[in-house]
Amino acid sequence: NVLTQSPGTLSLSPGERATLSCRASQSVISSYLAWYQQKPGQAPRLLIYGVSGRATGIPDRFSGTGSGTDFTLTISRLEPEDSAVYYCQEYGSTPITFGQGTRLEVK
Amino acid sequence: QVQLQESGPGLVKPSETLSLTCTVSGYSIGSGYYWGWIRQPPGKGLEWIGSLYHSGTTFYKSSLKSRVTMSVDTSQNQFSLELTSVTAADTAVYYCARHSSGYLAWFDPWGQGILVTASS
Numbered sequence: 001n002v003l004t005q006s007p008g009t010l011s012l013s014p015g016e017r018a019t020l021s022c023r024a025s026q027s028v029i030s031s032y033l034a035w036y037q038q039k040p041g042q043a044p045r046l047l048i049y050g051v052s053g054r055a056t057g058i059p060d061r062f063s064g065t066g067s068g069t070d071f072t073l074t075i076s077r078l079e080p081e082d083s084a085v086y087y088c089q090e091y092g093s094t095p096i097t098f099g100q101g102t103r104l105e106v107k
Numbered sequence: 108q109v110q111l112q113e114s115g116p117g118l119v120k121p122s123e124t125l126s127l128t129c130t131v132s133g134y135s136i137g138s139g140y141y142w143g144w145i146r147q148p149p150g151k152g153l154e155w156i157g158s159l160y161h162s163g164t165t166f167y168k169s170s171l172k173s174r175v176t177m178s179v180d181t182s183q184n185q186f187s188l189e190l191t192s193v194t195a196a197d198t199a200v201y202y203c204a205r206h207s208s209g210y211l212a213w214f215d216p217w218g219q220g221i222l223v224t225a226s227s
Contacts, residue, residue: 034213036153043202043217044153055215087153091211095168096143098153 001026001090003099011105018075020102022088027068029092035064035073038101039084047086048073078106109133111203111218119197119225125190129203129218130183137161137181141206143214144177144188146199154199158210159186166210193225 002025012018022033031051036044046055048064051071061076075082083106088099115127129142136142143158157167159177167175171190179186190197200222204214 032211043204043220044214045217046213046215049207049213049215089153089213091213093211094166096155096158096211098155100152 001028001093001097003088003090003097005086005088005099005102007102008100009103009105011107012078014078014080014106016078018073018078018082018104018106020073020075020086020104022066022071022073022099024069024071024090028071028090031067032090032092033064033066033071034089034091035062036087036089037082037084038087044087075104080106082106109205109216111205111216113201113203113218113221115221115223117222117224119193119223120227121194121225122192125188125193125197125223125225127188127201127203127221127223128185129187130185131205132184134205135181136179136184136186140208141210141212142179142186143204143206143210145202145204145214145217146197147202147220148196148199156188156190156201158206160210195225197223197225199223 006021035048038044052064085101110132119125144156159165174191176189200220202220204217206212
């Protein structure tokens with residue numbers, strides 16, 4: 001299942017809202033979609049699982065929605081520390097796949 | 108708190124075998140969960156390599172299957188990755204991670220990653 005993320009890069013100001021898209025080439029089984037945040041030099045960090053479940057310690061500014069082939073990660077009240085690359089992941093079947101990432105700049 | 112740490116050579120010659128180990132602390136591998144390997148070429152995205160269970164059950168990405176072997180050592184609380192016949196295209200940061208449940212699941216937590224360069 002090929003995951004296509006858009007936009008490639010997003011530049012916003014603190015306090016604004018970011019909307020990141022992840023589109024699958026085939027319907028995602030049983031809402032098996034996750035989102036990760038990766039900052040330079042760090043491993044990816046789980047944000048969202050099962051389309052909309054927030055991982056432990058993730059603030060409610062991060063929310064996930066979607067179904068079928070179209071999914072969205074929304075980050076409200078942006079902070080400079082949200083600057084990172086965000087990846088979606090589909091895990092409904094093998095091969096497990098990741099999107100190519102969206103780079104978010106908050107400044 | 109579960110923690111994972113990758114270890115192994117940072118430089119591998121082309122045509123040779125890449126061997127990495129992931130040491131798990133804070134959880135006994137033999138108690139369950141699937142464990143996975145993911146890699147990230149410099150400046151690029153994430154690629155799932157494969158996953159394994161403590162019983163030895165493995166799932167590999169089909170395009171890498173002919174070159175990949177994963178194994179687990181419950182006595183050392185470690186699992187390993189071997190990738191044969193490496194080329195420059197295998198240069199990447201290699202991460203180990205735990206599946207949340209089953210092998211069709213998200214990854215959390217992740218190791219810090221180890222950069223492996225395939226070069227003579």
